[in-house]
Amino acid sequence: MPSSRPLRADAQRNRDALLAAARDAFLAGEADAHVEDIARRAGVAVGTLYRHFETREALVEEVYRQEVAELCAAPSALLEQHAPDEALRQFLLLLVEHAAIGKGMAAALASIMATDSPVFVDARAQMAACLDRLLAAGSGAGTIRADVDGKTLLRAMGGVCNLRAAEGWREDATRITALLFDGLRCRADITRD
Amino acid sequence: MPSSRPLRADAQRNRDALLAAARDAFLAGEADAHVEDIARRAGVAVGTLYRHFETREALVEEVYRQEVAELCAAPSALLEQHAPDEALRQFLLLLVEHAAIGKGMAAALASIMATDSPVFVDARAQMAACLDRLLAAGSGAGTIRADVDGKTLLRAMGGVCNLRAAEGWREDATRITALLFDGLRCRADITRD
DNA sequence: GAACTATACTGAACCCGGTTCACCTTAAGG
DNA sequence: CCTTAAGGTGAACCGGGTTCAGTATAGTTC
Numbered sequence: 158m159p160s161s162r163p164l165r166a167d168a169q170r171n172r173d174a175l176l177a178a179a180r181d182a183f184l185a186g187e188a189d190a191h192v193e194d195i196a197r198r199a200g201v202a203v204g205t206l207y208r209h210f211e212t213r214e215a216l217v218e219e220v221y222r223q224e225v226a227e228l229c230a231a232p233s234a235l236l237e238q239h240a241p242d243e244a245l246r247q248f249l250l251l252l253v254e255h256a257a258i259g260k261g262m263a264a265a266l267a268s269i270m271a272t273d274s275p276v277f278v279d280a281r282a283q284m285a286a287c288l289d290r291l292l293a294a295g296s297g298a299g300t301i302r303a304d305v306d307g308k309t310l311l312r313a314m315g316g317v318c319n320l321r322a323a324e325g326w327r328e329d330a331t332r333i334t335a336l337l338f339d340g341l342r343c344r345a346d347i348t349r350d
Numbered sequence: 351m352p353s354s355r356p357l358r359a360d361a362q363r364n365r366d367a368l369l370a371a372a373r374d375a376f377l378a379g380e381a382d383a384h385v386e387d388i389a390r391r392a393g394v395a396v397g398t399l400y401r402h403f404e405t406r407e408a409l410v411e412e413v414y415r416q417e418v419a420e421l422c423a424a425p426s427a428l429l430e431q432h433a434p435d436e437a438l439r440q441f442l443l444l445l446v447e448h449a450a451i452g453k454g455m456a457a458a459l460a461s462i463m464a465t466d467s468p469v470f471v472d473a474r475a476q477m478a479a480c481l482d483r484l485l486a487a488g489s490g491a492g493t494i495r496a497d498v499d500g501k502t503l504l505r506a507m508g509g510v511c512n513l514r515a516a517e518g519w520r521e522d523a524t525r526i527t528a529l530l531f532d533g534l535r536c537r538a539d540i541t542r543d
Numbered sequence: 544g545a546a547c548t549a550t551a552c553t554g555a556a557c558c559c560g561g562t563t564c565a566c567c568t569t570a571a572g573g
Numbered sequence: 574c575c576t577t578a579a580g581g582t583g584a585a586c587c588g589g590g591t592t593c594a595g596t597a598t599a600g601t602t603c
């Protein structure tokens with residue numbers, strides 16, 4: 158409960174250092190970085206890590222939460238600069254990018270996703286809301302079909318973002334996104350039930 | 351190296367029991383079942399488990415390998431009974447089913463997928479081959495576009511199969527599969543680069 | 544600016560769960 | 574039967590996340 162009382166100066170510094178250290182480790186592909194390592198990187202002892210985060214997983218969650226928040230800030234700008242369908246396409250690609258950044262985190266997150274922790278549920282909700290906004294704009298403009306919601310699309314994208322294998326995964330992701338986008342486009346020759 | 355010498359009768363029995371116990375545990379959603387539990391279920395001691403499987407992960411891998419083998423037997427029958435595009439659609443849905451069965455295994459597999467272990471690489475190759483076959487049949491018949499390969503499609507499906515959340519995940523999966531399928535269909539109004 | 548105390552930090556010890564291995568059991572051939 | 578190599582057992586080990594009693598310090602009060 159951060160509302161209780163502002164953190165002491167050193168505590169805040171350490172907390173930030175821990176988050177930064179963890180992010181660095183994950184981005185470097187060290188998804189399984191040991192708590193001791195993360196603590197060392199941050200220049201503190203393990204105990205300090207546990208003062209700020211209930212558990213190792215909680216730390217991962219917090220890093221993830223920040224990452225998601227950053228991503229979810231994008232749609233506003235996109236909708237101002239592009240037509241709705243293009244904005245949607247761009248955001249889908251951003252999701253891919255986001256996955257690239259979190260490549261190392263994917264493994265770290267596996268347990269969280271599996272556990273269906275509230276953090277992940279939240280994140281999904283946020284991202285789905287972003288997509289809903291973009292989809293609504295597109296279907297309003299008549300360029301995107303109206304029978305798909307953000308939740309569904311997010312799940313589809315979730316897969317695309319799960320590519321871990323090396324060698325051209327980015328091209329693959331882009332191609333798949335294009336494929337999905339083809340399915341999303343509004344066309345007269347397809348009749349929905 | 352199973353080619354060396356046939357297993358002793360009791361050894362074979364125990365090995366089978368272990369695989370069955372592990373499969374049961376995973377299917378029951380006990381993705382994190384402890385080795386001791388699995389061993390107990392199989393009516394043996396942990397040491398026996400380790401006599402048959404290098405490591406816990408190796409056991410998971412073996413269960414998965416069997417699962418994949420079973421799935422990859424499907425295309426032949428499908429192609430005999432349906433038109434190529436319908437066969438493809440059916441197989442995509444089978445993939446979803448496969449994921450449903452392995453719901454519990456997904457978590458167990460997370461590390462394997464992340465580690466890019468040869469088992470998973472193999473499995474991907476097998477499944478991609480299945481899809482290639484179906485895609486080829488479809489594009490031969492002129493009903494499926496020819497610019498998507500099995501590897502790409504598998505990755506797209508991989509995401510669909512990663513749905514863990516409760517509540518209507520199956521409907522979601524089906525809808526997404528339909529979406530992808532729309533993207534895959536051969537139509538005059540789309541020109542590829 | 545010294546004393547005070549709530550807050551924060553430290554790291555050795557703890558615990559859990561996968562893994563090992565020295566010792567015991569038994570299937571299968573003679 | 575007897576032999577023996579294959580197989581089974583489970584207590585002990587070990588790595589890594591987690592705890593907590595002891596220690597340090599930011600911020601406040603006089």
